[in-house]
Amino acid sequence: MQKNRLCRLLNIEFPILQGGMAWVATGELAAAVSQSGGLGIIGAGHASADLIEKEINKVQNLTDKPFGVNIMLLSAYAEDIIQLVLDKDVPIVTTGAGNPGKYMEAFKEKGVKVIPVVASVALAKRLEKQGVDAIIAEGMESGGHIGDIATMVLIPQVVQAVKVPVIAAGGIADGRGMAAALALGAEAVQIGTRFICARECTAHQNYKEMVAKSKDRDTVVTGRSTGHPVRILKNKLFRLIEKLETENAPKEEIEKMGVGRLRAAAKEGDIVMGSVMAGQSAALVEKIEPAGDIVRQVMAQACEIMKNLNQVSKSCLGEKK
Incomplete structure (x- = not known):
């Protein structure tokens, strides 16, 4: 490339x-x-x-x-x-x-x-x-x-x-x-x-291992009611926030629940009450x-795919001719 x-x-x-x-x-x-x-x-x-x-x-x-x-x-x-x-x-x-x-x-x-x-x-x-x-x-x-x-x-x-x-x-x-x-x-x-x-x-190793073990439906979105949704991996923190949102708790109470939780997960390894932020690609x-x-794996795979697509494209154009 x-x-x-x-x-x-x-x-x-x-x-x-x-x-x-x-x-x-x-x-x-x-x-x-x-x-x-x-x-x-x-x-x-x-x-x-x-x-x-x-x-x-x-x-x-x-x-x-x-x-x-x-x-x-x-x-x-x-x-x-x-x-x-x-x-x-x-x-x-x-x-x-x-x-x-x-x-x-x-x-x-x-x-x-x-x-x-x-x-x-x-x-x-x-x-x-x-x-x-x-x-x-x-x-x-x-x-x-x-x-x-x-x-x-x-x-x-x-x-x-x-x-x-x-x-x-x-x-x-x-x-x-x-x-x-x-x-x-x-x-x-x-x-x-x-x-x-x-x-x-x-x-923290706990954070890494939770990401590496996650499956396709393991990420969830929390805090929609606050106007600031956040995607994390399912854990006890998610269930508590979900309960607050179901009960129509005040926005401030929900936001307070999330304060400091990312640091707790990333630095202290708290994957139970920490905010284990990860995208759907975690799976x-x-x-x-x-x-x-x-970096090298991503580039090599992308280049191989694009090379194959280019060959397919040339083949299709050739057939049209």
Whole structure:
């Protein structure tokens, strides 16, 4: 696969981005993915600038390849993280939970590439007008906070609506998903859930094993009544939140139930009352393996599929002649 527009933009070898998962996407994982030719991304989440600076330092000590930081714009530390990114010469940022518009001038002055995560065509078009460099269109199959449009129909609509490169996310864990995304017009993919089970990922072993053992119906969506739905793996926390929603409990009570639960799962290994965020692609994840192996396997499988499709296409055209 020749370097496409997105690879040239980000100066990476392969069009694979690793999702910026809070408390999961640390410096160790980001460095391993970047070193393997993809784009590793540190997940800032609700962490303070001091904590994220340590993760940035890890990446810069482990690799000289490009990497990024995912900034959740609703975080109380968002502006501190943005200043940190500028000070530390981080080349790429991905953003979520907000509009990066008011920070675009500062990013552009430093040459930072800005790639927001969107779940709708309207938001993609608005952000393109504000000067973003690419767009991650994420379907509802993804883990964590989700939208309400599936990847299969979201990607071609966003591709049709904007001129900047589109990165497909949500439900992609292998080369089959990547080939499908490219066929829909995306120029790269973002993979999150499978990288939870990367050997370099510092998430707790309990979290990794729960992902690796999950089946097709094991992810569920919680918090719909709050307006901020989240996809996680079924456990006791899910059942308690489900009960609260069934009883029409106040939004504040439901949201309070989720506070700190992701960290409890990812760092402390609490898979009973922790929020084990994972996408529907968790059922495709079978083992814990090095991040570099994941990158290479995804690329090899995608290239083989596209080569076969190209041969089929040539055959069909030949028959028509």
